[in-house]
Amino acid sequence: MKRTELLLNIPKQEAPEEISGHVTAVSQVAEYDGQQYLNIDLFYMGELKARYFADRFTYACYVDGSWKTCKMDNIARICMGKTPVKGGECYYQATDWNWNTKKDEQTARNYLGKGLDYYETCINQEKYMNALQKKRNRVEEMMSKVPVLPENLEKWLRTTIFPQEYLFMKRKKSRTDYSCTVCGHKGWTKTGWKHNEKTTCPKCGQPVTACLNREKIQKKEPVVVLQIMNELEWVERQLRTRCTWTLGEKQIEIMEEIRVIIPRARNWGKVWYGTGYEQDEFEQEFWDHNQINKRFYKSYLYPENLKEVLAYGDSLQNSGLDILAEIPRKINVNTFIVTFKERKWLEYWIKAGLIQLAEDVVDLYGMWGNPGCIRTDCKKLTENLRLDGNRLHRLKEIDGGLDALEWLQYEEKREKSGKKIKISKESLEFLSRKRVDTEGCRKILNELGSVNRMVNYMKKQKTDPNSLAQIWDDYLRMAQNEGLDVTDDIVRLPKDLKARHDELVERINARRDAERVKKEAEKYERLDKKIVKHLPEAKRYFWENKDYMIIPAGRCEELIIEGRTLHHCVGASTRYMEKMAAGESWILFLRKKRELEKPYYTIEISMEDDRILQWYSEYDRKPDEKQIKKLLDAFRKSIRQKPERIQIAV
Numbered sequence: 001m002k003r004t005e006l007l008l009n010i011p012k013q014e015a016p017e018e019i020s021g022h023v024t025a026v027s028q029v030a031e032y033d034g035q036q037y038l039n040i041d042l043f044y045m046g047e048l049k050a051r052y053f054a055d056r057f058t059y060a061c062y063v064d065g066s067w068k069t070c071k072m073d074n075i076a077r078i079c080m081g082k083t084p085v086k087g088g089e090c091y092y093q094a095t096d097w098n099w100n101t102k103k104d105e106q107t108a109r110n111y112l113g114k115g116l117d118y119y120e121t122c123i124n125q126e127k128y129m130n131a132l133q134k135k136r137n138r139v140e141e142m143m144s145k146v147p148v149l150p151e152n153l154e155k156w157l158r159t160t161i162f163p164q165e166y167l168f169m170k171r172k173k174s175r176t177d178y179s180c181t182v183c184g185h186k187g188w189t190k191t192g193w194k195h196n197e198k199t200t201c202p203k204c205g206q207p208v209t210a211c212l213n214r215e216k217i218q219k220k221e222p223v224v225v226l227q228i229m230n231e232l233e234w235v236e237r238q239l240r241t242r243c244t245w246t247l248g249e250k251q252i253e254i255m256e257e258i259r260v261i262i263p264r265a266r267n268w269g270k271v272w273y274g275t276g277y278e279q280d281e282f283e284q285e286f287w288d289h290n291q292i293n294k295r296f297y298k299s300y301l302y303p304e305n306l307k308e309v310l311a312y313g314d315s316l317q318n319s320g321l322d323i324l325a326e327i328p329r330k331i332n333v334n335t336f337i338v339t340f341k342e343r344k345w346l347e348y349w350i351k352a353g354l355i356q357l358a359e360d361v362v363d364l365y366g367m368w369g370n371p372g373c374i375r376t377d378c379k380k381l382t383e384n385l386r387l388d389g390n391r392l393h394r395l396k397e398i399d400g401g402l403d404a405l406e407w408l409q410y411e412e413k414r415e416k417s418g419k420k421i422k423i424s425k426e427s428l429e430f431l432s433r434k435r436v437d438t439e440g441c442r443k444i445l446n447e448l449g450s451v452n453r454m455v456n457y458m459k460k461q462k463t464d465p466n467s468l469a470q471i472w473d474d475y476l477r478m479a480q481n482e483g484l485d486v487t488d489d490i491v492r493l494p495k496d497l498k499a500r501h502d503e504l505v506e507r508i509n510a511r512r513d514a515e516r517v518k519k520e521a522e523k524y525e526r527l528d529k530k531i532v533k534h535l536p537e538a539k540r541y542f543w544e545n546k547d548y549m550i551i552p553a554g555r556c557e558e559l560i561i562e563g564r565t566l567h568h569c570v571g572a573s574t575r576y577m578e579k580m581a582a583g584e585s586w587i588l589f590l591r592k593k594r595e596l597e598k599p600y601y602t603i604e605i606s607m608e609d610d611r612i613l614q615w616y617s618e619y620d621r622k623p624d625e626k627q628i629k630k631l632l633d634a635f636r637k638s639i640r641q642k643p644e645r646i647q648i649a650v
Contacts, residue, residue: 003060003067006032006039006053013041015048016100023049023076023097027104029111038111040072040104042079042097049079054112058123071120072097139272143286146235146259147227152304154252160328161221161300162243162252167201167208168215169193182206184248217245222297223254224333226309229261233269234312236260236334238296240278256281257294260334267314267337296334298363301325314341320350320358329355335362345376345384352381356401356432364402373406388412398425404432407451419449427455430465434458440469443476447492461497468497475501478508509564513571517557524556527574530581531555534607538586541605543635549596550603550635553580553587562589565599566618576604583607590615590628601628610639 010030018024027040040052042063050063052075060067061075068075074084076097085093099105112119168179169192176192179185185203193199193210201208211217223239238258244251255278262269272286273294279285303325310316319340324331339362340346349358361371370376378384382392391408398404407423414421423431430436431451441454448454458465475497479486482504486492494500517524535554543550553559556577563571570576570587579585590601604613612632617623 001037001053001055001058001060002033003053003062006037007051007062010037010039010053012048012051013039015043015046019046020098023079024100025052025072025097025104026100027107029107036111038108040108042075044079050075054119056112058127059120071124072116139286139288142261143259143272145229146237146261147229149225149237149239149254149281150227150302150304153225153254153302156302156304157223157241157243157252157254158250161223161241162219162250164219164245165201165206165208165250166211166214166217166245167193167199168245168247169195169210169212171212178202178210179247180204180206180208181245181248181250182208186248215247219243222299222330223302224299225302226306226333228305228309228312232264234262234264234309236262236337238294238299238334240297254281255279256284258296259286262313264312265314267316267340296332298330298332300328300330301333303328313337315344316340318347320347323350324355324358327355329359331359332362332366335366339367343370343376345374345379348379348381348384353396353399356399357395357405360401371402373402373409386412394425394428398429398432400428400432401435403435403437404428406438407431410438411451421449421451423451427452430455430459434465436465436469440466440473443473444469447476447486457493463498471501472497475504478504482508506564513560513564517560523574524577527577527581528555531577534580534583534586537583537607538580540639541586541588543638544593545631545634547593548631549591549593551589551591553589558589559587562587562599562602566602566616568602568616568618568620570602570604585613590631603632610636612636 009032013026013028016024016026022044024043025040026043027038029036030039031037035055038054040054041048042050042052042061050061052061052072053059058069060069061072062068063075063078068078070078070084073093073095076095077084077093080096082096099108108116114122165180165182168181170177171192175188175190177186177188178192180201180203182201183204183206185201187202189202195210195212197210199208199210200206220240220242223241225237225239226234227237228234236259237256240255240257242253242255244253257274259272260269261272270288272288273290273292274284275287275291276284277292301321301324303322306322306325307317310319310321313319316337319336321333321336336346343361346358346361349355365371373386375384375386381387382389385392385395385405386409387395387405391412395404395408400408407428411421411423436458444454445451458468461468463471475494476486476492478501479491484491531554535552538552541550541552553562556571556574559576560571563569576585576587580587585604585606588603588605589599590603591598592600601615601617603615605611606613615622615628615632622628
């Protein structure tokens with residue numbers, strides 16, 4: 001459509017005689033250059049505000065001195081000085097224009113073959129689909145330039161990432177059948193092997209692991225491959241690889257997830273996400289929207305072509321990525337590449353053997369920030385890591401991560417302040433392996449003064465060291481507040497820390513509850529008197545079977561003890577006590593018969609219709625939920641079989 005020529009050559013139409021508060025549309029079919037066009041002139045308050053032209057393939061409107069392709073509803077808004085609406089907003093807006101006459105509307109419909117709004121929708125949809133197809137074609141053309149995955153990738157996966165081989169076994173009455181995943185040989189032997197026993201295949205002699213009563217083993221690992229696309233670009237490819245061992249066979253599958261096409265001499269580029277699940281490089285289609293939430297993983301890096309490819313990135317040739325790939329060691333390759341310009345000191349760490357430290361920074365800090373325990377403006381390792389030469393050597397020796405670095409810095413700080421301590425290699429390895437940080441252990445160290453003693457104690461406890469540090473800190477604080485001598489090893493190093501911690505919590509809570517009961521004695525006494533009146537009716541809720549017993553509560557103090565023991569709200573206020581006093585609902589205690597004194601479940605039941613309103617155990621959890629639900633169903637059935645309740649007037 002030659003829009004400007006139409007504007008100049010198709011004559012304007014006369015303004016409507018009647019002036020309306022809306023935009024008025026006047027239509028005509030006009031001919032120009034041997035072709036017919038629909039022209040709609042839009043008038044507002046008697047003035048021509050816009051000229052709209054359409055043919056069978058497109059439409060456009062000249063308004064406010066420029067051409068626009070928005071729909072008629074928005075053109076009318078522009079004519080009236082209003083703001084155009086977008087997307088779904090148009091469904092909530094009144095139409096701001098009308099046809100001048102029925103004839104004008106019919107003229108447009110006859111030319112277009114449909115209503116104007118539907119015509120515009122069809123044209124826009126067609127434009128969108130055409131644009132989408134053009135984009136698809138561009139993406140497909142771009143992806144066709146990505147080289148196929150390296151020829152030796154599968155071999156590397158088979159030998160380096162999935163080196164395990166198995167001897168699948170099945171025992172029979174007088175023999176054991178086996179199948180080797182290395183050579184594919186199937187045979188039998190009289191004695192066989194133990195499950196998970198390391199042995200060799202009787203046929204090929206290769207090392208294998210015996211596996212009993214299994215016909216399939218599957219393992220998955222993420223892998224990144226870097227490749228050169230052309231003289232101007234290189235590509236990062238996030239793969240998901242899967243190895244499946246079956247009877248006499250080992251199969252490798254390679255699925256592609258994400259591609260990043262990066263301009264030469266840059267470390268970042270356009271990300272393209274796979275649109276399908278578990279598709280290989282030939283089946284997978286890519287798009288610039290992450291439709292199914294794909295992401296970059298901590299992955300192994302394919303090493304064979306790295307030196308050549310890394311030369312395409314900005315400073316990546318000496319980054320140390322090739323060392324990580326050869327080890328091999330997992331790292332988030334995408335994060336490493338994108339952030340390397342701001343973290344060039346990672347190169348020195350990797351080349352010095354501080355692999356875990358580099359992994360920790362990339363994994364824990366991602367794209368944002370750096371650890372506060374390092375100096376990013378220094379190249380010299382001792383200055384960069386704030387350690388002297390001896391401690392730097394110790395960090396390298398254990399390949400310690402950020403936690404080990406902080407502990408060595410703590411040791412050096414203590415030495416400089418005149419309070420010298422020595423952390424043994426075994427303690428340092430434990431703290432690094434278990435990810436125990438210095439911050440969570442400060443109170444403990446203030447009491448003990450020895451990291452090694454703290455670690456030895458942690459090793460003897462069953463709790464995870466990080467949780468243990470929190471429990472220990474909490475325990476020492478409570479013990480001190482209770483007047484216990486926390487300098488005495490019997491107090492500060494109890495044999496079972498968790499048990500002693502819980503005892504202190506119970507002791508403190510019991511004292512607080514006792515003080516509360518004493519303070520509000522009159523209120524509880526009044527409630528108890530009302531509760532007693534409903535006890536004859538509540539006795540019908542007593543129930544037992546072979547393993548469990550349900551006991552109705554009888555006093556306010558019982559609810560307080562129950563709530564304190566199970567750490568829920570039944571005794572935290574007088575709410576449930578008042579409901580019992582009014583005969584609205586009753587609190588029942590579910591106990592295991594072998595532990596009748598130990599609270600297990602607390603139940604609230606409606607006294608009006610015997611509905612169980614709620615039932616919870618410790619910390620509002622529901623252990624053995626299905627089993628307890630069946631038990632409560634049996635309990636409710638037994639209530640209905642009992643005699644009618646005794647009604648007592650209050």
